[in-house]
Amino acid sequence: MKSSEAYQPEQLEAKWYKYWMEHNYFHSEVDERKPYTIVIPPPNVTGELHMGHMLNNTIQDVLIRRARLQGYNACWVPGTDHASIATEAKVVEKLKHEGIDKSTISRQAFMQHAWEWKETYGNKILEQLKKLGASCDWDRVKFTMDQDLSESVLKVFIDLHEKGLIYKGTRMVNWDPKAQTTLSDEEIDYTERSGQLYYIKYPIVGENAFMQIATTRPETIFGDTALCVNPDDERLQSFIGKKAIVPIVNREVEIIADEQVNPQFGTGCLKITPAHAETDYVIGKKHDIEFIDCLNDDGTLNHYGQKYEGKDRFVVRKEFSKALEEAGFLLKKENYINKVGLSERTKVPVEPKLSNQWFVSMKPLVEPAIKAVLQDDSIKLFPEKFKNTYRHWLENIKDWNISRQLWWGHRIPVYYYDQNSYVVAMTEDEALEKAREKSGNHDMQLDDLQQDEDVLDTWFSSWLWPMSVFDGIRYPDNKEIAYYYPTKDLVTGPDILFFWVARMIIAGYEYRDERPFENVYLTGLVRDAQRRKMSKSLGNSPNALALIKNFGADGVRVGLLLSSAAGNDLLFEESLCQQGKNFANKIWNATKLIKGLIVDDQLEQPDYAENALNWFDQQFNATLAQIEDHYSKYRISDALMSIYKLIWDDFCSWVLESIKSTDQKIDKTTYDRLTGQLEKCLLILHPFMPFVTEDIWHQLQNRTKEEALIISQYPEHGEFDGQILQSFNVAREIIKGVRHLRKEKNIGFKKQLKLYYLTGNNKHPNQLNALIEKLAATTVPKAVDEFPGNILSFRVDSIEYAVEAEGLIDVEAEKQKLNEELRYYQGFLKGVEKKLSNDKFVQNAPDKVVDMEKKKKQDTLDKIKTIEESLSRLEV
RNA sequence: GGGCGUGUAGCUCAGUUGGUUCAGAGCAUCUGGUUUACACCCAGAAGGUCAGGGGUUCGAAUCCCUUCGCGCCCACCA
Numbered sequence: 001m002k003s004s005e006a007y008q009p010e011q012l013e014a015k016w017y018k019y020w021m022e023h024n025y026f027h028s029e030v031d032e033r034k035p036y037t038i039v040i041p042p043p044n045v046t047g048e049l050h051m052g053h054m055l056n057n058t059i060q061d062v063l064i065r066r067a068r069l070q071g072y073n074a075c076w077v078p079g080t081d082h083a084s085i086a087t088e089a090k091v092v093e094k095l096k097h098e099g100i101d102k103s104t105i106s107r108q109a110f111m112q113h114a115w116e117w118k119e120t121y122g123n124k125i126l127e128q129l130k131k132l133g134a135s136c137d138w139d140r141v142k143f144t145m146d147q148d149l150s151e152s153v154l155k156v157f158i159d160l161h162e163k164g165l166i167y168k169g170t171r172m173v174n175w176d177p178k179a180q181t182t183l184s185d186e187e188i189d190y191t192e193r194s195g196q197l198y199y200i201k202y203p204i205v206g207e208n209a210f211m212q213i214a215t216t217r218p219e220t221i222f223g224d225t226a227l228c229v230n231p232d233d234e235r236l237q238s239f240i241g242k243k244a245i246v247p248i249v250n251r252e253v254e255i256i257a258d259e260q261v262n263p264q265f266g267t268g269c270l271k272i273t274p275a276h277a278e279t280d281y282v283i284g285k286k287h288d289i290e291f292i293d294c295l296n297d298d299g300t301l302n303h304y305g306q307k308y309e310g311k312d313r314f315v316v317r318k319e320f321s322k323a324l325e326e327a328g329f330l331l332k333k334e335n336y337i338n339k340v341g342l343s344e345r346t347k348v349p350v351e352p353k354l355s356n357q358w359f360v361s362m363k364p365l366v367e368p369a370i371k372a373v374l375q376d377d378s379i380k381l382f383p384e385k386f387k388n389t390y391r392h393w394l395e396n397i398k399d400w401n402i403s404r405q406l407w408w409g410h411r412i413p414v415y416y417y418d419q420n421s422y423v424v425a426m427t428e429d430e431a432l433e434k435a436r437e438k439s440g441n442h443d444m445q446l447d448d449l450q451q452d453e454d455v456l457d458t459w460f461s462s463w464l465w466p467m468s469v470f471d472g473i474r475y476p477d478n479k480e481i482a483y484y485y486p487t488k489d490l491v492t493g494p495d496i497l498f499f500w501v502a503r504m505i506i507a508g509y510e511y512r513d514e515r516p517f518e519n520v521y522l523t524g525l526v527r528d529a530q531r532r533k534m535s536k537s538l539g540n541s542p543n544a545l546a547l548i549k550n551f552g553a554d555g556v557r558v559g560l561l562l563s564s565a566a567g568n569d570l571l572f573e574e575s576l577c578q579q580g581k582n583f584a585n586k587i588w589n590a591t592k593l594i595k596g597l598i599v600d601d602q603l604e605q606p607d608y609a610e611n612a613l614n615w616f617d618q619q620f621n622a623t624l625a626q627i628e629d630h631y632s633k634y635r636i637s638d639a640l641m642s643i644y645k646l647i648w649d650d651f652c653s654w655v656l657e658s659i660k661s662t663d664q665k666i667d668k669t670t671y672d673r674l675t676g677q678l679e680k681c682l683l684i685l686h687p688f689m690p691f692v693t694e695d696i697w698h699q700l701q702n703r704t705k706e707e708a709l710i711i712s713q714y715p716e717h718g719e720f721d722g723q724i725l726q727s728f729n730v731a732r733e734i735i736k737g738v739r740h741l742r743k744e745k746n747i748g749f750k751k752q753l754k755l756y757y758l759t760g761n762n763k764h765p766n767q768l769n770a771l772i773e774k775l776a777a778t779t780v781p782k783a784v785d786e787f788p789g790n791i792l793s794f795r796v797d798s799i800e801y802a803v804e805a806e807g808l809i810d811v812e813a814e815k816q817k818l819n820e821e822l823r824y825y826q827g828f829l830k831g832v833e834k835k836l837s838n839d840k841f842v843q844n845a846p847d848k849v850v851d852m853e854k855k856k857k858q859d860t861l862d863k864i865k866t867i868e869e870s871l872s873r874l875e876v
Numbered sequence: 877g878g879g880c881g882u883g884u885a886g887c888u889c890a891g892u893u894g895g896u897u898c899a900g901a902g903c904a905u906c907u908g909g910u911u912u913a914c915a916c917c918c919a920g921a922a923g924g925u926c927a928g929g930g931g932u933u934c935g936a937a938u939c940c941c942u943u944c945g946c947g948c949c950c951a952c953c954a
Contacts, residue, residue: 005913005914006914006916007914007916190952197954213954214954215954216953216954217954260953261953261954262953262954264953265953265954266953266954269954270953270954271954272954273954277954278952279952279953279954280954338952338953338954339952385880385881385948386949388879388880388881388949389879389880389948389949389950392879392880392949392950393949393950396950396951494948494949497949498949529887562888562902562903563888563889563902563903565888565889565890568888568889569947570888571887571888575903575904576903578916579902579903579916581916582914582916582917583916584916585914585916585917586913586914586916586917588913588914588916589913589914589916589917590913590914591913592913592914593913593914594913595913596913635890637889638890638901641890641901641902644902645901645902652913652914653918653919656913657918660913662912664912736919736920739919739920740919740920740921742919742920743907743908743919743920743921744920744921746908748909749909749919828897835934835935838934838935839934840933840934840935841934841935842934843934844933844934844935845895845934845935846895848895848896849895849896849935851896852895852896852897853895853896855896856896856897859897860897
């Protein structure tokens with residue numbers, strides 16, 4: 001059966017991946033070659049391969065495989081991120097299923113469960129990457145909580161602390177009541193939610209009057225400690241300095257004034273809840289207002305909530321607003337759309353909360369990061385448009401809250417020896433030593449030390465990744481970091497430009513005084529055909545492994561890359577992968593054709609074969625130059641498209657069709673050159689489709705393991721002969737012209753046609769006659785002074801060609817067609833002449849452009865002439 | 877609210893400093909084709925007022941203004 005001979009990726013891919021691994025081709029060690037390093041954006045250790053990973057890692061693999069072929073010492077370091085909050089959430093969930101509540105077990109016990117989880121599931125995503133063909137150096141797998149990386153993290157914490165850049169402070173932070181930890185600003189998604197704006201009366205003390213306030217969060221009324229109006233608000237000025245009573249709570253609070261209050265919004269009067277809102281906090285601080293925190297860490301109300309104590313904030317909102325209404329304090333409710341910050345991980349609304357946390361002062365660190373990207377281009381962003389976002393963030397950078405109230409992660413290396421005094425140290429022993437010295441109490445014991453309960457933000461380890469994977473933090477002078485750093489390319493999504501990319505740059509300059517990478521390729525998001533984000537809840541995210549199974553890794557890789565310019569979102573459809581798979585099949589079959597040829601030493605090389613092969617050599621070089629240009633601009637999909645067309649159109653449709661013979665016999669010269677050309681195609685395609693190319697590479701010749709494609713040599717792009725390309729284009733147009741006539745007049749391909757062209761025009765590529773004869777199925781193009789009677793003509797450039805067409809000519813139709821053509825060119829000529837007779841044009845336009853216009857005029861005149869001649873022939 | 881970006885064929889996008897015959901590619905579509913690499917294919921064709929309007933210029937998809945549409949980032953008003 002034919003179908004069984006089609007390309008079957010599944011077993012082949014497994015076979016070749018194993019082969020590469022067995023021969024250690026992915027492994028890199030320091031040597032005298034130039035390094036080309038990529039560190040993987042470490043996926044979450046809990047993660048599973050999704051479309052975003054596929055895209056992103058395919059691009060990295062393309063870059064690293066190409067570098068390897070170009071003779072660089074290519075090193076792609078894989079690894080995973082401990083992802084503290086995400087992983088901890090999963091482990092908590094798992095324990096819950098087993099009937100274990102996190103709060104009932106010790107930190108130590110929890111960590112044991114978490115590590116078990118990591119050991120069991122942590123390598124899943126890396127195994128999936130192998131299926132995709134990722135040529136990572138698997139001897140170098142790193143995990144952000146490995147011993148060496150953890151020590152690096154602590155070392156940096158200690159160092160920054162010594163530099164005075166880490167401090168502990170009370171700030172309004174984002175609190176996730178479900179995970180019960182703080183979040184950084186970047187870990188919050190704002191979404192619009194329809195809620196209600198409650199208008200509430202606050203009676204004035206000693207008067208029969210009241211203030212109106214508008215709030216979306218009546219449950220925070222228990223924390224109200226002031227009311228505030230704008231000092232310039234004439235309507236409300238008279239209330240300033242008076243006291244109001246918080247309804248139901250019955251607390252007397254002062255009415256103060258501050259410019260921050262917007263008189264236009266709501267009632268113009270703001271209730272101040274300093275412990276539960278950013279603005280209120282600022283105003284509260286400024287006016288020295290009492291802080292009342294009425295919420296528990298889990299989002300329920302505390303004793304300040306009176307009878308609502310223990311109830312969730314949203315339950316209280318409902319119940320308490322009802323109570324206000326019943327007591328006559330609620331004036332009205334309005335529907336109101338406001339933006340609510342949701343925790344990225346747990347999806348619950350974030351609660352602003354006053355909290356004592358660790359921070360990094362960022363301002364003193366950012367200068368080199370601004371310079372590198374925005375001034376001297378030592379780090380390039382692709383696409384460039386992200387520079388703006390990057391600039392904006394860095395120039396307005398805020399201090400980084402790095403403490404998280406979690407267990408899974410790097411525990412903060414701070415040890416308290418009394419309420420307010422602490423030391424920072426790598427180990428307990430070191431801490432003890434320092435604490436004894438600092439306190440003067442030399443009898444202090446380990447038990448007297450209390451380590452900070454919090455762990456560090458995940459990104460506090462990720463920002464060191466390009467250095468820590470080579471152990472460049474602990475040992476700044478080690479050979480590996482000196483060799484592999486700075487890395488070459490970073491491929492990641494724009495969503496973590498601040499989280500991660502910018503911070504890596506900051507850390508790179510702070511700790512090595514050097515950029516962590518040269519180029520940052522920011523991929524777009526993978527969306528579905530309706531432009532929706534891929535998500536589990538929508539169920540629109542295809543299963544990555546199933547895709548690979550259906551279309552082959554090569555097919556999926558190509559499918560993803562064909563339509564994904566840097567920074568552009570990718571609208572994923574399976575048909576893209578189908579296109580990729582079809583391409584693999586195409587090359588597979590081209591190989592089958594070539595392998596099926598029978599070399600006959602007696603045969604001479606036919607002219608048409610030489611024509612085609614000569615042309616393809618030039619075409620290959622010209623295309624390769626284009627491809628290199630695309631790569632240099634990180635236009636990966638354009639590079640792929642160029643290769644796709646080179647192989648499919650140029651090699652298969654033109655070269656193979658040219659050399660094909662009915663008896664499958666072929667001369668040695670042609671055969672050798674043909675396989676050579678296919679091999680060059682395989683080399684440049686290999687980064688995109690590693691499996692099928694490696695397989696064919698070995699099919700074409702019996703190669704030793706040292707000759708594997710993956711470590712072979714990338715072709716240099718040489719000069720190319722424009723003349724050869726130009727002549728071939730003319731020949732190709734002639735062939736297409738004949739084919740077009742055949743189609744139009746319904747002339748079968750098997751009928752050989754007599755082909756003429758008018759003498760007097762010496763541009764016809766005589767040397768390609770054999771090729772034309774073969775591919776257009778005509779006689780050898782014959783130069784004549786005048787065409788014979790019954791012909792159909794067409795023009796290539798300004799050369800007129802004709803095939804004999806006895807009995808096929810509809811004179812009227814031909815005339816009509818020619819007249820249409822004539823009208824078009826006459827109009828065109830008019831335009832050109834008008835331009836040329838415009839003095840201003842001739843004066844102002846560069847000579848080159850004017851000459852071009854003159855040539856245009858001449859060409860058009862020539863064309864008109866031939867058309868008129870054709871017409872006059874028809875008149876006879 | 878502040879900032880950035882974007883609108884080109886049915887879809888996804890190229891289109892360098894304004895200047896070749898510049899309006900392009902891939903996919904999808906239409907027409908014809910199958911004993912001999914591939915129907916996961918071959919050959920041929922059709923598709924656009926470059927979002928609308930105005931301006932600068934000898935010349936505008938490209939530069940400027942404006943209207944409309946879309947997207948992203950930042951800050952957030954209780």
